[in-house]
Amino acid sequence: MKTLREYIKEAEEKKVAIGHFNISNLEALHGIYNAAKKLGVPVVIGVSEGEEAFVGLEEVVALVQTIRERDNFPIFLNADHHSNFESVKACIDAGFDAVIIDAVKLSYEENVAITKKCVEYAHEVMKNTGRDILIEAEMGYIGSGSNIKENIPEGAGILTKPEEAKRFVEETGIDLLAPSVGSIHGLIKSGKPHIDIELVKEIRQTAGIPLVLHGGSGLRDQDFTNAIASGIAIVHINSEIRLAYKEAVEKSLEENPNEITPAKILQPAVDAIEKIVEARLKLFNGMQ
Numbered sequence: 001m002k003t004l005r006e007y008i009k010e011a012e013e014k015k016v017a018i019g020h021f022n023i024s025n026l027e028a029l030h031g032i033y034n035a036a037k038k039l040g041v042p043v044v045i046g047v048s049e050g051e052e053a054f055v056g057l058e059e060v061v062a063l064v065q066t067i068r069e070r071d072n073f074p075i076f077l078n079a080d081h082h083s084n085f086e087s088v089k090a091c092i093d094a095g096f097d098a099v100i101i102d103a104v105k106l107s108y109e110e111n112v113a114i115t116k117k118c119v120e121y122a123h124e125v126m127k128n129t130g131r132d133i134l135i136e137a138e139m140g141y142i143g144s145g146s147n148i149k150e151n152i153p154e155g156a157g158i159l160t161k162p163e164e165a166k167r168f169v170e171e172t173g174i175d176l177l178a179p180s181v182g183s184i185h186g187l188i189k190s191g192k193p194h195i196d197i198e199l200v201k202e203i204r205q206t207a208g209i210p211l212v213l214h215g216g217s218g219l220r221d222q223d224f225t226n227a228i229a230s231g232i233a234i235v236h237i238n239s240e241i242r243l244a245y246k247e248a249v250e251k252s253l254e255e256n257p258n259e260i261t262p263a264k265i266l267q268p269a270v271d272a273i274e275k276i277v278e279a280r281l282k283l284f285n286g287m288q
Helices: 004-014 026-039 049-055 057-071 085-094 108-129 162-172 197-207 221-230 239-255 262-284
Strands: 018-022 043-047 075-082 098-101 134-139 148-151 176-179 187-190 211-213 232-237
Touching: 004 018, 004 134, 004 232, 018 026, 018 075, 018 239, 018 262, 026 043, 026 057, 026 239, 026 262, 043 049, 043 057, 049 057, 049 075, 057 075, 057 085, 075 085, 085 098, 085 108, 098 108, 108 134, 108 162, 134 162, 162 176, 162 197, 176 197, 197 211, 197 221, 221 232, 221 262, 232 239, 232 262, 239 262
Parallel strands: 018 043, 018 232, 043 075, 075 098, 098 134, 134 176, 148 187, 176 211, 211 232
Antiparallel strands: none
């Protein structure tokens, strides 16, 4: 099977993007995989530090690898927004395909130092094992948290500068870059974030590596298609599927107050997630 790196290269050549969806439980994993398998497109499963702690480090690796090996399907695992070298190392050692080191809250110099350390460790493991591991880093302000926000938060206007992105890539050796181009983590009640398409183009050309769009939930479809055409190779979605899960479970409990079988209560959540992921994957892969 091709590596995630190879699928990303193919996506860029085809002007499409790979969907990245986070999970906190088995229901989300099934919903995401069902949609990807139905469409026959590669997909990335993400777990943040909190999600990883809830699901289990070795457990989530075993789940994703089992599906990939059993079905010979391109499903990959990413450690989403890990904040220190120790947690990145643990994920690499456990068998993750990719890791995001998120050190944007540190100074530029500290961010470079910890990111470079993660890259060097990944390269060491790759040399010793033959595995292919991608290291991603974030630049600029994309916010944090997969919650519902009343308004676009302050700081959303702090976008990544192309020349700074180029310098950061050169100094760290990262494989993927998540720049700040207008999207925000979470869902916004009042107003929609706007993607600076020209900035995406300029950063991709200047930085010279594939770009990842974080904070995709709630964006306009046209923002996605324009961003993908301009250089985005992976798109992160989380808040949308979390909200779908919550609403589906609430409705299931309301409509079936006497039901106590978890599999029956939670199946609508799997279906709701699958529906959203299928729509997003169609959009990202130019199937609409």
